[in-house]
Amino acid sequence: MANSDSHSVPNPAQNEDLPRTRTILVIDHDACGCANAYQHLLRSASEVSYHFLTDGYDGPILDRCQRQPVDGIILETHAPDWRGFEVLDWLQAQLGRCLPIIVIGDNDANLAKRALRAGAVDYLVRDQVTAGTLAHALEMALPSPRGTTSQECAGLRQQLQATEAALDNSRDELGRRSRIFEALLSTITDFVYLFNREGRFVFVNQPLLDLWGLTLDEAVNKNFFDLNYPNVLATKHQREIEHVFVSGETLKDESVYISPTGVSGIYEYIFTPLLGSDGSVLSVAGSTRDITHRKLAEAALRESEEKYRTLFKSIDQGYFLVDVVFNDSDQAVDVVCLETNSAAIEIVGADFTGRRLSDISPTYEPRWYEIFGKVVRTGRGERLEEYADINQKWYDFYLSKVGDGDSRRVAVIFQNITRRKRREANAAFLSDIAADFARLSAADEVMQTVGAKIGAYLNLSVCAFAEIDAIEQNAVIDYAWHRPEAHNVVNVYHLSEFVTDEFLQAARNQETIVVSNTQTDLRTVAEKYAALNIHAFVSVPFYKDGEWKFLLNIYDSYPRHWHSDEIRLIQELSNQIFPRLERVRVEAALQESEERFRLSTYAVDGMVYDWDLQTGEVYRSEGLYRLIDLHPEDVPANSDWWATRIHPEDLLDVEAKVASILNGSGDRYEFEYRVRHANGQWIDVWDRGYLLHSQQGKVVRVVGSTTDITNRKQAEQEREQLLARERTAREQAEAANRIKDEFLAVVSHELRSPLNPILGWSKLLRTRQLSEQKKEYALEVIERNAQIQAQLINDLLDVSRILRGKLSLNKTQVDLGLTIQSALETVQLALDAKSIQICTEIDPALRMVSGDADRLQQVVWNLLSNAVKFTPEGGQVSVRLEYLDSHAQITITDTGKGIHPNFLPHVFDRFRQEDATTTRQFGGLGLGLALVRYLVELHGGQVKADSRGEGHGATFTVKLPLLPPHLTAEREQQPAKPSVDLKGTQILVVDDDSTTREFISFFLELQGARVITAASAREAITVLTRFRPDIMLSDIGMPDMDGYMLMRQVRSLSPEQGGQVPAIALTAYAGEIDYRQAIAAGFQKHITKPVELDQLMEAIAEIAP
Structure with a gap:
């Protein structure tokens, strides 16, 4: 809500000659009373009287500006509530530039940049606002005593339109004067330039263009941000230009700047308004002079370190003031950082003030200390270019001595020159690739060598060379360099499965496609690239004669921001690689074709011919002799002679096919017919060839071969017989497979049936309260069906006999x-x-x-x-x-x-x-x-x-x-079998399965036996050293040592050590061979699992001593 209270100096002057009170609207998220603080700050800090109004983000701001004069706006922003920037965007949309807006917020360079780009005239850090800084900012933002209120915006716009119309009418005259102006300025070594109302360059003379390394077209219509000036310096210059436009006053200042070409220095510049006939500022002219040497000379003469410090703290380059430490031998052994500027802190990511270099980096190279010592001793500055592994960037260092001859202080100025180094490295890399092109003659060699170098140079995962099949919309990658851990992408890829139509349209427009993250870019199919572990790539299409022929792809396994110099490099490489590949392939194909034709005359099992339709002459190879036992030199070199040797029944058909081939649009042919051998016999031949056309599309040559296929014709008949035999064999194999399938089906059918009552009664026993009678009945059913299933498992070994009718x-x-x-x-x-x-x-x-x-x-x-x-x-x-x-x-x-x-x-x-x-x-x-x-x-x-x-x-x-x-x-009168008494019998049970071991032990103990158990064969051997069992029951399938090995080791013992103990094998191995192996190992009995307890008792009774 708007605050109806206002804060102003009492009795503002009514005289038009005196500065009237300036009205400032303060906008905050809660319409707080910060206006009182600003009023108090400016009470004695400014000669201008200010009247403050307050309003909230959601208040009637526009209505307030339209109802009463407002000279400017102070907009408060607070993190993390960014609604202040939404208000700023809204104010710009509603008010445009009619009211200057000053944003006050947190100490964050990105927020400042965002505010200024959104249209704010200034950005102040809340914690650093003083009376002086606030007064200066308001004076800069409100250039005239009266200001421009929102009610006057319409008139200003009309004036601006009228001015623009006048400028249009003077365009020709201005163009003529501009050419004269450019000619004059080309002789001046100082930098001369001109800005338009938006703060963009409209003219730059050649010395400044050389400093930037740009052309005039590349510089025009750019501002300092666009030209990659450091953010702080660019912000400063843009504000100063705006100030000159608003105030109409000349501005003079200095700055330190390092150009993209690597030239650094201190520059003095003057911004001068160019006025129109009505006194308004039409543009701003600027001139800059390199005053580096003068400044350095002045700095050397000054004894005050404060001024020296102030100078370098204001620059955008990194700055350190260090004290060099010498040992008794006058050798520099360490460096102490005395102070640094904010740019250096931002570059290195830490404040080293008060710290020793040896503490910061104990492994620092000694040569750096020698360089510092040399600067102190000689007083001469040193310039170095070094690569920092920690952040993979290049830096330019300039070291200069500070103070008189006894001083051991050194100033270090440094800047990031990575872009320049990249340009230089790219140029050297292209030169190296050009040398490879001159040296290599095979396409595979070119792709292998160049691909590996590109991958290593750009630190890629994969570098792939793709040939485009425009008809099938496929990318065919025949060769791709890749790191060992990356995927080999050699394959054929359907483009629409990996990229969208937007991607394809860009490629058809011959545009380079840059993808920083395949998982978020809407032009790529994320899952396809994820399967190949490709998360970023650059694709450069190559066109020839308007046709999309190739695609150069560089891939990275991680999301990646591709630098502009990397993109330009890969574009240049594409323009060099693919023409070279095409030429190499054409040369290789031509050489291969010639060699192939030469060898084919010897290798072909028949005759090779070359028919020149313009002369009628036919060349025939020595294969003619192998074909029909006639030498080429002994027969006429024309087509008519060959026609006389064709079988009469085939001649008309051959002539019709030849006529059709010569008049058709195809370039290949093949057909079969019969010719007469020199011995008078007819042989079957296969004729195939290729047609060569002139530029007008007319057939001028026919190159082909004629091969004897008589044996093949005979082999075809034999093959039919072989196929018939193969079909019979296949039917027999299918019958064998069918028997195997029947076996598996029986297994499933037999095993499942008894499970139904087992599972059913088991569930009833667990979930229902059954009577004792029912429980006994249920257990009987479960036991009976479990026994049936156990018997069926034994019968599985006889299923093959069932299928053969031999089940017992x-x-x-x-x-x-x-x-x-x-x-x-x-x-x-x-x-x-x-x-x-x-x-x-x-x-x-x-x-x-x-x-x-x-x-x-x-x-x-x-x-x-x-x-x-x-x-x-x-x-x-x-x-x-x-x-x-x-x-x-x-x-x-x-x-x-x-x-x-x-x-x-x-x-x-x-x-x-x-x-x-x-x-x-x-x-x-x-x-x-x-x-x-x-x-x-x-x-x-x-x-x-x-x-x-x-x-x-x-x-x-x-x-x-x-x-x-x-x-x-008789069966009813058979007596029951007597029971077995195990009381006092000592039994050793060996089984690695705890459930089986515990069950057998429990059952035998119920029968009166004393049972000792062992979980492994090795444990059983140990038990036998202190326990003499009467009987041993052992599993067969156990880890490390199976039951067979155990029994052989037991039988190797003396009788006193238990070597003759009776033993029964309890195992799931139920085959006949398993039974024989158990008996051979020394067991007396072989009982299969699941164990029938009655059967076990009978076996124990039989072998008990």
């Missing part, structure tokens, strides 16, 4: 009623999940079949699973067991999908599903029913399927032969 069965007497009940338990969860009703009808008579109980349960389970899978929710599955004379019959019926009559004969085939829809809906590999048929037939039975069609369900019937009744009775 573990036959016992099997009660099919129990088998059906076990299978029903396996699928019970699936039945419940689909709410399928199960109906069972089992004959209670006890009749047995001979077979493998697990395999028969697998048969019933597969049929039940098949029924459940194809029966919809709420359906019904029926199971019936009946005995028919000498056979048991199992019938499983469902109310499911049914079977199509066409598919019914194939229902038991391996990998067969009725159609793709069934496969997608119900899954499966088509193995279940195939296994059912195989297993049933292996048991001497039969299985069949029946269905009335789709939608009517299906019935599967299994018939198995029954055992005679007397065998069943």
